[in-house]
Amino acid sequence: MSGSASVPATSGAVAWGTPAARWMLTATVLGSGMAFLDSTVVTVALPAVQEDLDTGLSGLQWIVNGYMVTLSALILLSGSLSDRFGRVRLFMAGVAVFALASALCTFAPTLEWLIAGRVVQGVGGALLTPGSLAILQAGFREQDRARAIGAWSGLTGVASAVGPFVGGWLVQIGDWRLIFLINLPIAAAVLAIAWFKVPESRDAQAPRRLDYPGALLGVVALGGITYALIQWGAVGGTPAVWTGVVVGVLSLGAFLAVEARTANPMLPLGIFSSTPFSVTNAATVLIYGSLGPLLFLLVIHLQEVGGYSPVAAGAASLPITLLMLALSARSGKLAARIGPRPQLVAGPLLLAAGFVLLSRLGPDAPYLTGVLPGVLLVALGLSTTVAPLTATVLASVSERHAGLASGVNNTFARAAQLIGVAAVPVLAGIGGSGSQGSGSGAASAEIAQGFGPAMLILAGLCVLASLCALALPRGRMPEAAEAAERGAMAEEASAVAPRADDQPLRFCGVAGPPLRSCPGSTAGEISDGRGPGAPSS
Template sequence: MSASTTPRFGLIVAIAALASAVAFLDGTIVNVALPAIGEELGGGLSTQQWTVDAYLLTLSSLILFAGSVSDAFGRVLVLRIGLIGFGIASIGVGLAPDPIVLIIARALQGAAGAFLVPSSLALITSLLNGPAQARAIGQWTAWTTAANLAGPLLGGLFVDLLSWRFAFLVQIIPIAITFVLLARLGHIDHRRDDAHLDLVSATLCTLGLGGVVFALIEQPNLGWGHPAIWMPLVAGIVMFAAFLLRQRTVRSPILPLDIFRVRNFWTGNLATLFIYAALTLNGFVVGVYLQQGAGLSATLAGLASLPVTVALIALSSVVGGWTNRFGPRLFMTVGPLVMAVGSLMLLAVREDFDYWTQVLPGLVAFGLGLGVTVSPLTSTILGAIGGERSGIASATNNAVSRIAGLVVIAILAVIIGGSLDLDGFHRAAWVTAVLMAAGAAVSFLGIRRPATTEAQPA
């Protein structure tokens, strides 16, 4: 019996997918819930941005640290810690009485989510090898990204039928299921005895990103010349630069800069930066505009993403196998270009709104492109850095994708021209297409077919 058909294979994939899906699902449920949150708690566009970015900020800044913790203490232990923290924070979001408490709870959710994603994917890369690993990553990609895209639909149902609060409280169910599956997995775990946890680097990374993001979000309200804007911006840049410098000298860096000497790793992460910035922008703008601009209910706005989800699930596992046969470069180039075309097709949206002719064709194209892209992108990056550093490789790639989303939401007001009206929606579609085209160009110029699963310097 092959490794990909054993009960253990299915258990590992199920645990990894569920644990990651908790974080991914929450990150996208919020898009369709934002109008309802704003109506109940108030705060306008700034609060909507912070509701998204508070989560992305702690997730992206702590995920590197969490990756090193995963390597040091084992994937299973770190998964359990992340699940407990995420469950508690989700309850805090669901019970939040005002925007301040909501944003704080969202930040705590992101911090816990940082411990879920790298550990779950590293569980696959450390316990499975060869074709079984490639197939597992394909399945993980399909289900976690489907959770990422199905979030708006589930969020819409909760908003319309119950309350936006239940969209976050429901996270307790997959968390409980994952705990049960972890108990069945047993005590097999990989850890590094020589690992050292660098709390200083984690602090510099978090505060550095936080200062920059705060300035980007609040700048439209206060202006660049205000001390409350330029001071956090400068401090953030300095601290993040200090974080990068420290990684060159500290004994056990949370971001080992030498891994970026591997061609497919650094190129894949640069492509990730463009592609996931576009994905985050598209998800936010479509989820909010279809309600506030086109007048759809939260459920219908969520259903609008269903074609993307279906295409993704249908293609990811198949494309994962094709990647082994034909190499990743073709798929990582064609996929983003198809998504760019899908984004431009959304320019058909007009004041006399019609979902079937103006939105659906673009979303179908977007879903096909996403299904072709995500699995090769993930497997190429993680395959470039194998062995005991799989946790930090996964964490680095996830940090890049979250930072991409963090920054693009922080500058949302600039992208849409101040308000998410029809003109703002069209501007976002253009920016999404440009970012996707940039990701395709980077992939075409930089990605090479790996000779082995081991890391090879450029």
């Protein structure tokens, strides 16, 4: 059951400033903010988890990627589920699953139980995140939707920004388990509000048959490939690792075959017939494939090698969030005037320069002169890149496929972060025997030795992204002004799948809080205000 049992279903009837509006915004902000907060606090707590559960780097990679596997593979399907079964109902289900998984993480006696909890958290996150914005778009009056979604974007952005401080503080004053325990009272409040105060909405024309085989194959493919990459760094090319490779690759092939033949695919392959769309998604994979490993490795390096406290290590990347919030809207407007190509060429090069600076970090590097310059260049690179990236994704397809385009791009970004966290440490020589059960000293030495090469690998990925952008047409793309205006960045992302009536749920941008509602959107369409570029665990 959902809130529809207590509150009648409605569509576009809630006015800004009313008690109903406040309840709806409170539930969606708290629910999404819980997931966004958790994604940032977990990374800060990784060294404490490593010491408590006596695990190596491969175990830490699974703590991050266990969440990302299910989130990446299921977030597109969950949008269709919410259309069919009710957005509040799926949102509440996601919150409940996330809370139960958080309890499992809190009391996990071993690493294996913690990873299992993170996998289930990914399922909950995939269910609740698209639903939160869909509830706002469907519930508020058309003239109030932009204001409501803008408030949601700002408030949930605050949750992501304070995450490193909260996580570091909880680790320092108590125990890493507190970062999961705080989710339980938040989830209880969200469920109570949603049940009694939030009106239900659904799409009467949603498909009866959903792409469950595609979702299952996506999980198996991502899981198999991720397992092989992580375990290769820990134990080498064992039979189990090669089995993961085979299972992952075969499942990926089966996934593509299913998506090509099913009536309502999660990932319609025909959309890649647009060259700009394909090029932009290739750049997305390279850029976010570098961002994920950066956020994973930097906080570990600062604590294990640099001697930073959890709070200081978590705050080290805060300039990325602040500059993206401040500059991305301006970057989108610039892309609308000159076209996205110049920024998509220059932005990744700024990222690469930042990674090169960070590659020189030593054990005693001070923050202001050692860490901050590289972090600022990374922040400027992302601020330059993300909004025009969104504009190009949306301008590369017809308007009626904007939701599909943004959802696909979002999924590619998350999957790239997942694979990056698994693969880059292996390529840099981090995660072998030195970090698997050999003591914190050996692990710290291995991280110190491999961090520089890892940053140079990430710089290379960004240079490749810049080269990809050269394949884009010069000048403004069709509809790019509209798309860029909707592309300001605000941390974490969410995505939903298209509807069966071939009028997909529309997004105002994969990567930012909308400055207004999507043109022509109706109560059943979603104007997404967040993007894939957020730090995500």
